[in-house]
Amino acid sequence: MRRQYITNIGLLFAIGILSSVLVLPVSTVEGRVNQNKCISMYEKYKELGEQKFREKYKYKSDLHDCIKLYKNPDWYFVGKSKIDKNFEKIQSGFKNNNAKIDIKVTSTTLLGKEKYLVKFQACSEKSIQRPSFLIESKLEWFIAESGKSMQAGKCQSYHTQINSKDTAQIKIQYVSDLTEFTNIKYRKI
Incomplete structure (x- = not known):
């Protein structure tokens, strides 16, 4: 005891x-x-x-x-x-991989409440296999990977959907080094 x-x-x-x-x-x-x-x-x-x-x-x-x-x-x-x-x-910011990429949004279409279809054109001085872009707004951001190659001196058209309050908030940038974006959503375009 x-x-x-x-x-x-x-x-x-x-x-x-x-x-x-x-x-x-x-x-x-x-x-x-x-x-x-x-x-x-x-x-x-x-x-x-x-x-x-x-x-x-x-x-x-x-x-x-x-x-x-x-x-x-x-x-x-x-x-x-x-x-x-x-x-x-x-x-x-982003590394440009010494390639000059011009990106222009060609149209935006409202699909529903705060959801847009964005069409854009990317032009490059150099050929780029499977380019990637950071698509962002105040509501959402993701990496868009393309299966289409960009030819030197030519423009390539792309489109994707994004959630945004308005079109002025939508930004698109070319991303050359994807290793910097390991914890971000990816989408195919």
């Missing part, structure tokens, strides 16, 4: 030590917010930027607490650094 009592006390003591080690002090925001919800919304926050994110998700109960977490340099979750690196690369 005495031995079982000592074992139980030892077990309680061990649990007390482990729980004090495992329970790390967190700020009041991190303690009361559902961090899983914030983690799932983090990529949208990066895509939209703070202002647009606030407008789009203004009715979410944890919105302000999540934004406080996003701004905290010590806040981290598995996968956060990959998301951050992807957005840094997009913001810093």
Whole structure:
């Protein structure tokens, strides 16, 4: 009986030590917010930027607490650094692979609420096998890969669909190095 009592006390003591080690002090925001919800919304926050994110998700109960977490340099979750690196690369620009590519949107057609069919033309000084383009708007962005080659000195027409509030927000850029965009959606065009 005495031995079982000592074992139980030892077990309680061990649990007390482990729980004090495992329970790390967190700020009041991190303690009361559902961090899983914030983690799932983090990529949208990066895509939209703070202002647009606030407008789009203004009715979410944890919105302000999540934004406080996003701004905290010590806040981290598995996968956060990959998301951050992807957005840094997009913001810093693209390598052109020394080929001059002129891209012109030739038409946009409204297909439904905030959905457009975009037709564009890309002209190149050099031949390019399977060119890729970053298609972006405030609502969506993705890499569009073409199966059509671009011939030197000629223009090639392409089309794709994108979600956007209006046509002025739609941007298209040539991407020469796809290794920089490993965590972004890909579509065939």
